Amino acid sequence: MALAASSMHAAMRTRTVRGSTPAVAHAWPTRARTRVFARASVSASGDDEIDALNAAFAIKDSVRFARGNGGLPVALLTHKNGCTSTVYLFGACVTSWTQKSGDEVLYVRPDAAFDKTKPIGGGAPLCFPQFGPGAMQQHGFARNCDWEVIGSSADVNPDDPEPAVMLALKPNDFTRSMWDEPFEATYEVTLRREKLKMELCVKNTSKDKPIDFTAALHTYIEVTDCANSGVFARGLMGKTYLDKNIDPINPPPRVQDHKDVFFGLELCDRIYLDTDPETLLYVGSGAAVAVENTAGWTDTVVWNPHLTMKECYKNFCCIESAAVGKPVVVQPGKVWRGETNLSVIDV
DSSP states (O other): OOOOHHHHGGGGGEEETTTTTTTTTEOOBBSSSOOOOOOOOOOOOHHHHHHHHHHOOOOOTTTTEEEEGGGOOEEEEEESOOOOOETTTTTEEEEEEEESSOOOBBBOOTTTTOOSOOOOOOOOOEEOOSSSSSSSSSBSSGGSSBBBEEEEEEEETTSSSSOOOEEOOOHHHHHHOOOOOOEEEEEEEEHHHHEEEEEEEEEEESOOOOOEEEEEEOOOOOOTTTTTTTTTEETTTOOEEEEEETSSSOOOEOOSSSEEOOOOSEEEEEEOOOOOOOEEEEESSSEEEEEEESSSOEEEEEOOOOOGGTTTTGGGGEEEEEEEEEEEETTTTOEEEEEEEEEEEEO
């Protein structure tokens, strides 16, 4: 388990990627358990970029790299129990999490682009350093950037390895054009036996001024039919939400006075504030996906586009871990950590 954000910066160690310039080091949060770091032989793919990633970070039967849609590089995680996950380096976007049965949990829209002209539409896109519209482009720039692989790991316990990949993003000309702030971000995706863990860490590298931002994991979850009465979100009763369906710029506050949030009748675009750690999305098949705001995230966004995406809106609902109601403020040299865990439960 990662250290709490308040003390995490003090326990960070650096790790230089093999083959990179030695002076370039990356922040790596210390883990309580020993991890096995990848050192594998070069693959025979004939692709220099993928060969280099596999040489540095592949772990037999757990982590490998390949070309995904549009030829974009992806990290492929495989758990011993048969679960899998796919992470695109572009946008650090998780596009797939399959159960050992082969069932897919996440949803990628049919209009998703894999050519870097826009963020990948579906899976679990990262919204950072802005959620929604504002001073910069919609949902910030993290979804539009190529992230760098800085590590891969698996538990030393051979009976239950937890494949993981860690990506990093630092300021560049593109990010500075929208948000000229000193930061380093890491994003770790871990495939657990029963859960998918996604952890975003943001370090303020300034020596003298705080930074602030909003963020979210825009998780698309596949459902049978969002208009079905068996598809609903639970765990938000009594919570105040901002209803962007009424006014997307200045959404009025409302209180969730029903046990469940249903979909299919109209656009649902709500920011629930100060939510409990877990929200359940019943997907209509006798199962529910638990979205657990394990650390850092204070709010939960619930979204279904209805007829604004009439070709696919019935196939998914978004339950998003978010920090939106109050911007995250990170003091100089400190680190903020947001962790989400997804799990599938029978209901």
